[in-house]
Amino acid sequence: MKTILSGMRPSGKLHIGHLFGVLENWRKLQDSYRCYFEVADWHAMTTEYRNPRAIRQNTLEMVKDWLAAGIDPKRAVIFVQSRVPEHTELHIVFSMLVSLSRLLRNPTFKEYVGELKAKELKTSGRRVLDRLVEQTLDRILEVLQQEQQSHLSAKEYRSLLRARLKETVAEGLNRLFHTTEGEELSYGHLVNYGFLGYPVLQAADILLYKGEVVPVGEDQVPHIELTREIARRFNEYYAPIFPVPEPLLTRFPRVPGTDGKRMSKSRGNTILISEKPEDLAQKVRRMITDPQKIRRGDPGRPEICPVFALHRVFGTPDLEAIERDCRSGALGCVDCKKKLLSQIQAHLEPLQEKRAGISDAQVVEILEEGSRRAREVARRTMAEVHEALGLF
Numbered sequence: 001m002k003t004i005l006s007g008m009r010p011s012g013k014l015h016i017g018h019l020f021g022v023l024e025n026w027r028k029l030q031d032s033y034r035c036y037f038e039v040a041d042w043h044a045m046t047t048e049y050r051n052p053r054a055i056r057q058n059t060l061e062m063v064k065d066w067l068a069a070g071i072d073p074k075r076a077v078i079f080v081q082s083r084v085p086e087h088t089e090l091h092i093v094f095s096m097l098v099s100l101s102r103l104l105r106n107p108t109f110k111e112y113v114g115e116l117k118a119k120e121l122k123t124s125g126r127r128v129l130d131r132l133v134e135q136t137l138d139r140i141l142e143v144l145q146q147e148q149q150s151h152l153s154a155k156e157y158r159s160l161l162r163a164r165l166k167e168t169v170a171e172g173l174n175r176l177f178h179t180t181e182g183e184e185l186s187y188g189h190l191v192n193y194g195f196l197g198y199p200v201l202q203a204a205d206i207l208l209y210k211g212e213v214v215p216v217g218e219d220q221v222p223h224i225e226l227t228r229e230i231a232r233r234f235n236e237y238y239a240p241i242f243p244v245p246e247p248l249l250t251r252f253p254r255v256p257g258t259d260g261k262r263m264s265k266s267r268g269n270t271i272l273i274s275e276k277p278e279d280l281a282q283k284v285r286r287m288i289t290d291p292q293k294i295r296r297g298d299p300g301r302p303e304i305c306p307v308f309a310l311h312r313v314f315g316t317p318d319l320e321a322i323e324r325d326c327r328s329g330a331l332g333c334v335d336c337k338k339k340l341l342s343q344i345q346a347h348l349e350p351l352q353e354k355r356a357g358i359s360d361a362q363v364v365e366i367l368e369e370g371s372r373r374a375r376e377v378a379r380r381t382m383a384e385v386h387e388a389l390g391l392f
């Protein structure tokens, strides 16, 4: 049996994007691989370092969703990264095997820094503008005073004011562009050292368990590529102890949110696995449909309708009939949403029942036991690593 390692940052309650995109896949893989599923709480801390206490509760909520979706602690090792100290130890060994510029080129790093830059530019741009306005006011008042003393003609007054304003505005613009360019090169103060090492820690996660197959989304492929480079380098320098892992891409069509855009917490368009029936009903009721279909009888366009997209995701049985009747106008949006609601409810009900039956204490126990089992493997790998390095 090959070994799989995958993980998620504990972000709290999961939504159906996670369910169809990740958990369903993990569940199936449990039959044919030795599986390790990790709560990547150190990874969460790279961005949530100001509030690490929230990470614990998020861990419990997330793992309840894993269990509800059929991740089985008897078949897979479910563990918490921070409970297996060998992760941090291997991370530091690997940190010697990757260059700074390799990490600076990592797409997820560039993307994150890009977001921080945009935020910073907005505030620094506003600061420059505010200063410009103040300085302009100063100039106007200065010229006003001068005019009172010297009794300039209207024409002279105007040209004096114009000259002063030009000077001030030019100076301000100059500073704005200068700031923008200068700071392009020096955003280092915005991002912590730990975040730069994010993919190195991920390599340690995978290789500590000698993971050979890593089911991930497309965005994570560059991290697996870096893991492969690190494994090869370690094997070449010291001793050939690591496999060179392969990503396993899951091609599930993206799960649309209640607004038709990609489902994500930050967009506020999610349907949680644990969504309460009344909240679910409200979310479905408020979904937008084809804006050209105002009342029953109007022909609709299923291909642009978020409600139809969710029918597809949840595999509503009479999908062709829905499509046909939407197009002809025979099916109204209210009825179509009722069908969707009962389909989602039927799908989530067993998961929610299972979730409700799991207490915090049980999750803690599962994670303790899983982390203990993970640690046995991690210790063995670290012993080999020490042997290969030959330190004191």
Ligand code: TRP
Binding pocket: 005, 006, 007, 008, 009, 038, 040, 043, 201, 202, 205, 206, 214, 215, 216, 220
């Ligand atoms: N970086 C992954 C993500 O954001 C989570 C993760 C951490 C992971 N360690 C891992 C995924 C190891 C696969 C293997 O989704």
